[in-house]
Amino acid sequence: xxxxxxxxxxxxxxxxxxxxxxxxxxxxxxxxxxxxxxxxxxxxxxxxxxxxxxxxxxxxxxxxxxxxxxxxxxxxxxxxxxxxxxxxxxxxxxxxxxxxxxxxxxxxxxxxxxxxxxxxxxxxxxxxxxxxxxxxxxxxxxxxxxxxxxxxxxxxxxxxxxxxxxxxxxxxxxxxxxxxxxxxxxxxxxxxxxxxxxxxxxxxxxxxxxxxxxxxxxxxxxxxxxxxxxxxxxxxxxxxxxxxxxxxxxxxxxxxxxxxxxxxxxxxxxxxxxxxxxxxxxxxxxxxxxxxxxxxxxxxxxxxxxxxxxxxxxxxxxxxxxxx
Amino acid sequence: xxxxxxxxxxxxxxxxxxxxxxxxxxxxxxxxxxxxxxxxxxxxxxxxxxxxxxxxxxxxxxxxxxxxxxxxxxxxxxxxxxxxxxxxxxxxxxxxxxxxxxxxxxxxxxxxxxxxxxxxxxxxxxxxxxxxxxxxxxxxxxxxxxxxxxxxxxxxxxxxxxxxxxxxxxxxxxxxxxxxxxxxxxxxxxxxxxxxxxxxxxxxxxxxxxxxxxxxxxxxxxxxxxxxxxxxxxxxxxxxxxxxxxxxxxxxxxxxxxxxxxxxxxxxxxxxxxxxxxxxxxxxxxxxxxxxxxxxxxxxxxxxxxxxxxxxxxxxxxxxxxxx
DNA sequence: CCACCACTGAAAATACCTTTCAGGAATGAG
DNA sequence: CTCATTCCTGAAAGGTATTTTCAGTGGTGG
Numbered sequence: 001x002x003x004x005x006x007x008x009x010x011x012x013x014x015x016x017x018x019x020x021x022x023x024x025x026x027x028x029x030x031x032x033x034x035x036x037x038x039x040x041x042x043x044x045x046x047x048x049x050x051x052x053x054x055x056x057x058x059x060x061x062x063x064x065x066x067x068x069x070x071x072x073x074x075x076x077x078x079x080x081x082x083x084x085x086x087x088x089x090x091x092x093x094x095x096x097x098x099x100x101x102x103x104x105x106x107x108x109x110x111x112x113x114x115x116x117x118x119x120x121x122x123x124x125x126x127x128x129x130x131x132x133x134x135x136x137x138x139x140x141x142x143x144x145x146x147x148x149x150x151x152x153x154x155x156x157x158x159x160x161x162x163x164x165x166x167x168x169x170x171x172x173x174x175x176x177x178x179x180x181x182x183x184x185x186x187x188x189x190x191x192x193x194x195x196x197x198x199x200x201x202x203x204x205x206x207x208x209x210x211x212x213x214x215x216x217x218x219x220x221x222x223x224x225x226x227x228x229x230x231x232x233x234x235x236x237x238x239x240x241x242x243x244x245x246x247x248x249x250x251x252x253x254x255x256x257x258x259x260x261x262x263x264x265x266x267x268x269x270x271x272x273x274x275x276x277x278x279x280x281x282x283x284x285x286x287x288x289x290x291x292x293x294x295x296x297x298x299x300x301x302x303x304x305x306x307x308x309x310x311x312x313x314x315x316x317x318x319x320x321x322x323x324x
Numbered sequence: 325x326x327x328x329x330x331x332x333x334x335x336x337x338x339x340x341x342x343x344x345x346x347x348x349x350x351x352x353x354x355x356x357x358x359x360x361x362x363x364x365x366x367x368x369x370x371x372x373x374x375x376x377x378x379x380x381x382x383x384x385x386x387x388x389x390x391x392x393x394x395x396x397x398x399x400x401x402x403x404x405x406x407x408x409x410x411x412x413x414x415x416x417x418x419x420x421x422x423x424x425x426x427x428x429x430x431x432x433x434x435x436x437x438x439x440x441x442x443x444x445x446x447x448x449x450x451x452x453x454x455x456x457x458x459x460x461x462x463x464x465x466x467x468x469x470x471x472x473x474x475x476x477x478x479x480x481x482x483x484x485x486x487x488x489x490x491x492x493x494x495x496x497x498x499x500x501x502x503x504x505x506x507x508x509x510x511x512x513x514x515x516x517x518x519x520x521x522x523x524x525x526x527x528x529x530x531x532x533x534x535x536x537x538x539x540x541x542x543x544x545x546x547x548x549x550x551x552x553x554x555x556x557x558x559x560x561x562x563x564x565x566x567x568x569x570x571x572x573x574x575x576x577x578x579x580x581x582x583x584x585x586x587x588x589x590x591x592x593x594x595x596x597x598x599x600x601x602x603x604x605x606x607x608x609x610x611x612x613x614x615x616x617x618x619x620x621x622x623x624x625x626x627x628x629x630x631x632x633x634x635x636x637x638x639x640x641x642x643x644x645x646x647x648x
Numbered sequence: 649c650c651a652c653c654a655c656t657g658a659a660a661a662t663a664c665c666t667t668t669c670a671g672g673a674a675t676g677a678g
Numbered sequence: 679c680t681c682a683t684t685c686c687t688g689a690a691a692g693g694t695a696t697t698t699t700c701a702g703t704g705g706t707g708g
Contacts, residue, residue: 106432134472175510183500406657422663
C-alpha cells in the first residue's frame with residue numbers, strides 16, 4: 001500500500017460528505033461519468049480536501065476537456081492553485097499532473113466508444129422500469145469492471161494463501177455486508193474449510209478471542225469504519241490471527257488491523273440506490289475471487305467436496321421436468 | 325503562436341504530389357480508429373524527410389510506449405533531435421509534440437479496449453489469480469447484461485405493483501438463494517414494507533398459511549425445482565396471495581404456482597464456479613430492480629424511511645479514534 | 649568546382665510543471 | 679471563549695520539458 005495515501009488520510013474522517021446532493025458539481029459537461037476514473041475519484045473523494053474534490057470532480061466529469069488544459073488553466077477553472085491540482089493528481093495515483101493528463105486523454109478516447117449517455121444518468125423517481133433495469137445493470141457492470149481493474153493482486157494472493165492454509169476462518173460483516181460474509185462462508189464450507197460468519201458483534205468478539213496464529217479473520221465493511229466489524233478484527237489481530245479487510249475505503253480505520261486489504265470500487269450512489277446496495281456487487285466479486293483462489297490451492301480436497309455437496313442437494317430438487 | 329508555425333509548415337509542400345492531403349483537418353477528428361494514425365503516417369510519409377519518417381513510424385508502431393516518452397527521449401530513441409520530433413508532430417496535424425503525445429495516449433487506450441479474448445475461457449485449476457479475476461468479472465458482467473436483456477418488463481411491472489401494495493411480503497429461498505432473499509428483505513424493510521425472509525422450509529410453510537389476498541409471496545430458486553421453496557409458494561398461492569418466482573428456469577416446477585415469473589440468465593458453470601455462484605448475480609439484479617421499482621412507487625413513504633435508516637446507522641461508524 | 653537549397657541538431661528561449669514556504673482557516677484542548 | 683495546533687491553501691521560486699532559433703552539413707545542379 002502506498003504510504004502517503006495511508007498516512008495522509010488515516011486520521012481524516014472528519015467529513016461526512018455523503019448524502020445524495022452533497023456534491024456541488026460545477027456544471028459537468030455532457031455525458032461522461034462512468035469511467036474507471038470516475039470510480040477512482042468516488043473511492044478516494046472522502047479522503048480528499050474540499051478543493052481537491054473540486055479538481056477531481058471536474059476532471060472526472062469531463063476528461064476530454066481537462067486533458068487539453070494546462071495545470072494553470074485547470075487550477076483557474078476549478079478556482080484553486082496549481083499546487084492543489086498536482087496534489088490531486090498524486091492522490092489519484094499519478095506521479096504528476098503530466099501523467100494524469102495523459103491518462104485523461106486515454107479515458108476520453110475510451111469514452112468516445114462508450115455507452116449511451118442515458119444509462120449513465122442517475123435513477124430518477126419517475127424513470128420507467130426499462131430505464132431502471134438498464135441503469136442498474138450498467139452500474140453493476142461498471143462496478144465489476146472497476147473493482148477487477150483496481151484489485152491489488154499481490155494482496156489477493158496473500159489473502160488466498162492465508163485462507164487456504166487456515167485452521168479456522170472467521171468472517172465479520174453487518175448489514176448488507178453480512179450477506180456477503182455468509183456467501184463466502186457457505187462456499188468455503190463447501191470445499192472443506194472451517195469457516196464461520198458473524199453478524200452479531202458480541203459473538204464475533206467472543207469468537208475472535210479464540211483465534212490463534214494460523215487462523216484467519218476477515219472483515220467486510222464498505223465504509224471501512226464500521227465499529228462492529230473493526231472491533232472483532234482488532235481482537236483477532238491482537239490474538240495473532242492473519243487479518244483481511246474487504247472495504248471500499250482502504251484508508252479507513254479497518255485497515256489499521258488488517259494484514260491484507262482488498263479494495264472494492266464504489267459505484268455512484270443516490271437516494272434510490274444506497275451505498276449498501278452498490279457496494280455489494282464489488283464485495284461479491286472479491287469474495288468470489290477469494291473462493292476460487294482457495295479452491296485452486298486446495299484442489300485435492302476441494303474437488304471431491306464440491307461434487308459431494310452437489311450430490312447431497314440433488315434429492316432436494318423435484319424430478320419432474322428435470323433435465324439439468 | 326500557432327500562426328507563424330503554420331506558415332512555416334505550409335511552404336513545405338514542395339515535392340508532395342499527393343494532392344488529397346490538402347487540409348486533412350485537425351487530428352482529433354471523430355471516428356478515428358486505431359489504424360487512423362498508421363494510415364495518416366502512410367499518407368503523409370512521402371512529404372516527410374528521412375528522419376521525420378523514422379519518427380513517424382516509431383510513433384505509429386507503438387503509440388502506447390511513445391506516449392510515455394518525452395520529446396528528448398523520443399528524439400534519442402529515433403536517433404534524431406527534438407526539433408525533428410516537433411516538426412513531425414506538426415506535419416501530422418498537431419500544434420506541437422505535447423498534443424501528439426496526448427493523442428497517442430488516446431490511441432493507445434483505444435487499442436487497449438480491444439478484446440482480451442482469453443477472459444472468455446473457462447477457469448482452470450492452474451490459472452493465475454489475474455486470470456481468475458478477469459474471468460470472474462467478465463462472466464458476471466455477461467450475466468448482468470443477459471439478465472437485463474431477457475427480463476420481462478411487463479412481469480416486472482406487475483410484480484412491483486403487487487409488492488408496492490402488499491400488506492405483507494414473504495420471501496423463500498434456500499442455500500445461496502437464501503442470501504438473495506435476505507438482501508431483498510433487508511431493503512424492503514428499509515423502505516417501510518413488512519417483509520420476511522425464510523430459509524427454513526417448515527417455518528416457511530407455516531408462515532405461508534397465514535397469507536391472504538393482497539399479500540405477496542416471492543420464491544427464489546435457480547433451478548426452478550427446489551422443493552423447499554416451491555412448497556411454501558404453493559401454499560401461499562392456494563391461500564390467495566400474489567406469488568412471484570425469480571428463477572433461471574421459467575419452465576421449472578416453481579412456475580406452476582407463480583403469478584409472475586422473473587427469469588434470470590444463467591452463466592456458464594464449471595467445477596470451480598458452481599451454479600449457485602453464477603446465478604446469484606442475476607438474481608441480485610432482479611431483486612434490485614424490484615426494490616427500486618417499489619421505492620419509486622412508494623416514494624412518499626420510502627424517501628424518509630431511507631434517510632431515517634441511514635441516520636440510524638451513522639453512530640455505528642467510528643468518528644475518529646473511538647474504541648468500542 | 650562553386651553556389652544554392654534544404655535538412656538537421658545544438659543551444660537559447662519559452663512554456664509548463666513541480667516544489668517550497670508562509671499565511672490562514674478549521675479543529676480540539678484548556 | 680481563547681489559545682495552540684494542525685493541516686489546507688495559494689503565491690512564487692525552482693526545475694524540467696517543449697519550442698524556437700540559428701548555424702552547420704551534405705547533397706545537387708549549373
